[in-house]
Amino acid sequence: GAVVSQHPSWVICKSGTSVKIECRSLDFQATTMFWYRQFPKQSLMLMATSNEGSKATYEQGVEKDKFLINHASLTLSTLTVTSAHPEDSSFYICSARVTGGRTGELFFGEGSRLTVL
C-alpha cells in the first residue's frame, strides 16, 4: 500500500520555540493531506485540511496562526507549531489522500510526538 512518512517521530523543544513537522507521501501524489492531533488515550481530532498550492482549511477552534500549514508540493505538507507551549504537547498525525485514488482511501503517517518543556 501507499506509504506516508512523518519526520521527526519525536521532538522535544523549549517553550517559545517553533517546531516543524513534515508529512511526505513516498510513493504517490497527494493533493490533499490532513493533520490530526491526538491527546493521550484519546481519539484523533482533525486540525486542518492541507491542499497543495492553496491555503489550508482549519477546523473550528484551531488557531491558524499557531499551527502553520504549508503544502508546497504534491508529496509534502508541513505543520509548524509556532511559539510552542507545554499545552501544545501532543501526538500529531497526518494522513494523505491518493490523487485520483479510490473514494475514501486515506493513508496515515506514523505520527510525531511533540513535547514542549
Added chain:
Amino acid sequence: AQSVTQLDSQVPVFEEAPVELRCNYSSSVSVYLFWYVQYPNQGLQLLLKYLSGSTLVKGINGFEAEFNKSQTSFHLRKPSVHISDTAEYFCAASKGSGGSNYKLTFGKGTLLTVNP
C-alpha cells in the same frame, strides 16, 4: 453533525477467544465507515472499510465488520484473537459524497487487550 460512538473504552479478552468491538454512528446522509488499528506510538493502519455493496466487509488480519443501517452500527469482529492484536482500535466515518468524504470523524477508541 456527524458523530461516532465506540461503546467500550477497553475490552480485555483471552487469546483465541472471539471478540466484538462496537461502533455506532449518527448521520443523516450516506456514510462511509472505517476501522483503524493503532499500535503504541504509531500512526493508524486501515483494517477495513465500508463504502457500498455487501454489508459484510472483510479486512486484514482476520477482522470483519458488518454494516447495519437500521441500527446505525458497524461492529468489528474477529473469531479468534492473538496476543499481537493488542492495540487501540478506532471506528471512523465520513460523509459519502463530494470532497468532504475524506474528512473523518473518529470514535474515542477501544483498547483491545489480549491476555495469554
